[in-house]
Amino acid sequence: MMADNQAIGLSPCATPGTVCVLGIDLGTTSVKAALVIETEQGQIVAQSCSRETQAQADSLAAGAQGMEQDVQRIIKALNECLAAFPQEHLQRVSRIGISGQMHGVVFWKTNQGCKWAKSGTGHTFQPGEVSHLITWQDGRCSSSFLSSLPQPQSHLSLATGFGCATIYWYLKNSPDFLKPYDAAGTIHDYVVAMLCDLERPLMSAQNAASWGYFNSRSKSWNTEILRESGFPLDLLPEVGDPGDIAGRMPHDWHGIPKGTEVGIALGDFQCSVYSCMTERTDAVLNISTSAQLTVPMPLGFQPPETPDSLSAVAYFPYFDGNYLAVAASLNGGNVLATFVDMLARWMAELGYEVLESNVYTQMINAALAQNDSRLSICPTVFGERHMPEQLASVTSITASDLSLGHVTRALCHGIIQNLHSMLPFQHLKEAGVKRILGSGSALSRNEVLKQEVEKIFPFPVIYGKDVDAAVGAAMVMLHRR
Numbered sequence: 001m002m003a004d005n006q007a008i009g010l011s012p013c014a015t016p017g018t019v020c021v022l023g024i025d026l027g028t029t030s031v032k033a034a035l036v037i038e039t040e041q042g043q044i045v046a047q048s049c050s051r052e053t054q055a056q057a058d059s060l061a062a063g064a065q066g067m068e069q070d071v072q073r074i075i076k077a078l079n080e081c082l083a084a085f086p087q088e089h090l091q092r093v094s095r096i097g098i099s100g101q102m103h104g105v106v107f108w109k110t111n112q113g114c115k116w117a118k119s120g121t122g123h124t125f126q127p128g129e130v131s132h133l134i135t136w137q138d139g140r141c142s143s144s145f146l147s148s149l150p151q152p153q154s155h156l157s158l159a160t161g162f163g164c165a166t167i168y169w170y171l172k173n174s175p176d177f178l179k180p181y182d183a184a185g186t187i188h189d190y191v192v193a194m195l196c197d198l199e200r201p202l203m204s205a206q207n208a209a210s211w212g213y214f215n216s217r218s219k220s221w222n223t224e225i226l227r228e229s230g231f232p233l234d235l236l237p238e239v240g241d242p243g244d245i246a247g248r249m250p251h252d253w254h255g256i257p258k259g260t261e262v263g264i265a266l267g268d269f270q271c272s273v274y275s276c277m278t279e280r281t282d283a284v285l286n287i288s289t290s291a292q293l294t295v296p297m298p299l300g301f302q303p304p305e306t307p308d309s310l311s312a313v314a315y316f317p318y319f320d321g322n323y324l325a326v327a328a329s330l331n332g333g334n335v336l337a338t339f340v341d342m343l344a345r346w347m348a349e350l351g352y353e354v355l356e357s358n359v360y361t362q363m364i365n366a367a368l369a370q371n372d373s374r375l376s377i378c379p380t381v382f383g384e385r386h387m388p389e390q391l392a393s394v395t396s397i398t399a400s401d402l403s404l405g406h407v408t409r410a411l412c413h414g415i416i417q418n419l420h421s422m423l424p425f426q427h428l429k430e431a432g433v434k435r436i437l438g439s440g441s442a443l444s445r446n447e448v449l450k451q452e453v454e455k456i457f458p459f460p461v462i463y464g465k466d467v468d469a470a471v472g473a474a475m476v477m478l479h480r481r
């Protein structure tokens, strides 16, 4: 689906005195925005919008191993989302919360990162001296390259696609690439820096942990280790607490008033959890481009000093010094997207053009008619961080189970089964989990995935209406005073 705009019937944002917060999520596939307002009954999502970015770009330096995105395209999708909101709502926004795809890195030149221009509805910005975003899906750092790097002092293992690993890769393979830039951050740190005109980017501890070489206990980069190996320390953003304010906008933006507060950028996964988790006995399953299954760790939990690189579960910083235990899978909605793309390419080779959104609808409907499939699909097309070498496979192929419905059913089963192998039902039960909350648009739009979740994890599964990272980012900013 290319675009999706939704509005509730009333216009509470337009009511004077109403607190209205804009939440933005810069995801791997799409940009989402939501206007969330505080009412006596709680929060309401007054408007939401989603635009696919179609930002995939060739990597000149890393070739097929690279996974890069064009920042112009991401900002275009963001501008389109905001342009779709009514001006009278945007004029009431008093705070902005921004989240996005973690781990990735984008480089820019201070004071030249963007160009502001006046448009019909106020000021907007376009990217200026900015590199591609090298995303969390980037595969340029091989296992042998990673093991040649200094040992981080962090509870999280380093993996390909992590900002610091990517910077090391440029340093060793293409140092000239880094020369024009003096600032770096995740894509959402970049947007916050542009909106607040920050001299030096600010990054939340959530995103810093996702870059590697960050100690979550001391909330500091492994400066000494990095310095000794010649790492360009100037490219490391300053780190702040998730929920803190990064600054105020010196310009109006799409009609949002000048002076509006912008929060330090947050992790998309943590914001998805924030949008729905209400009890400490909740597990959250988020499926967007990637997939995560998570449970909150007990209050006061501190992760071990060193990571277990073979463990499928990692501890990600959440809010207020708390942690989430997470099975962060690299194989979520992107596996289905790869399948759809493969089908569309085959069809094109056979002389037929198909609309990908129609393929999703058809294949989901076909799989709904097949309760089961003997096909067994291990879906790890993109490997997993704890097992990068184990790629996807199909076994138990019988001639009777080759319909689109059988294959889609087996694929959806495989995605959920893979998450289960990383964080099994039994472990969730032992951790006191009572229900699973579903979030993310790859899950909410796919009835077959939902059925497989309910089969494989026999807990009550609840799919909220307005649960995603954009709403979570707005809620964080509503709640933090």
Ligand SMILES: Nc1ncnc2c1ncn2[C@@H]1O[C@H](COP(=O)(O)OP(=O)(O)O)[C@@H](O)[C@H]1O
Pocket (backbone or CB within 6 Å): 001, 026, 027, 028, 029, 030, 031, 287, 288, 289, 290, 332, 333, 334, 335, 336, 337, 356, 357, 360, 361, 440, 441, 442, 445, 446
């Ligand atoms: N028409 C569709 N119907 C069902 N699922 C879809 C459709 N289009 C895309 N998807 C799924 O949604 C995923 C992207 O979800 P999205 O929430 O946009 O990701 P992100 O938050 O990572 O940007 C795709 O990888 C794909 O699996």
Ligand SMILES: O=C(CO)[C@@H](O)[C@H](O)[C@H](O)[C@H](O)COP(=O)(O)O
Pocket (backbone or CB within 6 Å): 026, 027, 028, 029, 100, 101, 102, 103, 136, 267, 268, 269, 288, 289, 290, 291, 292, 327, 328, 329, 330
């Ligand atoms: O990279 C992964 C894979 O699950 C996670 O560690 C991370 O929290 C996020 O999923 C990434 O930020 C990507 O998010 P998304 O675009 O798939 O929603």
